[in-house]
Amino acid sequence: MATHWTLGGDANDPHLLAAFWAAALGYVPEPGYDEPDGASIVDPDGAGPAIGWLRVPETKAAKNRLHVDIRVAGEPPWDMAERERLIRAKVDALLDLGAIRIREEQYDGVLGHVVMHDPEGNEFCVA
Structure with missing residues (x-):
C-alpha cells in the first residue's frame, strides 16, 4: 500500500x-x-x-527543483492531433486563470508540452 x-x-x-x-x-x-x-x-x-x-516573506528566486506536469492528454497511444488540441485547450484555460506561457517544446515537429508559470512564477508543464 x-x-x-x-x-x-x-x-x-x-x-x-x-x-x-x-x-x-x-x-x-x-x-x-x-x-x-x-x-x-x-x-x-x-x-x-x-x-x-x-x-513566506521572500519571493521565488530560482528555478523550481520540482514541478507539476498536468497531463491532459492521457496515456499513449495518442491521436497526436487530439493530444495537441487537449494541450492547447488546457493552456488557454490556464492563461485565463493567471498563468503565463513560457515556451512550447516540440519533438520531431510534434507538440510535446508547454512550459508555463503559475501566478507566483512557479514552473509547470502541460502535456
Whole structure:
C-alpha cells in the first residue's frame, strides 16, 4: 500500500495559489483547513495527494527543483492531433486563470508540452 503524502510549497499568497491550482487540477479546498497564512487543496475523489502552501516573506528566486506536469492528454497511444488540441485547450484555460506561457517544446515537429508559470512564477508543464 502506498503512503499518503502532501505536496507542500511556499507562497507569498497561499490562497491565490490554492485557488489557481484547484481550478487547474479539479481540486477543492481542504475541508476544515482555514488558516490565514496557509491554504490546502485536495482531490475530491481522494485519489491524488493534497497540496498545501504556507505564507513566506521572500519571493521565488530560482528555478523550481520540482514541478507539476498536468497531463491532459492521457496515456499513449495518442491521436497526436487530439493530444495537441487537449494541450492547447488546457493552456488557454490556464492563461485565463493567471498563468503565463513560457515556451512550447516540440519533438520531431510534434507538440510535446508547454512550459508555463503559475501566478507566483512557479514552473509547470502541460502535456
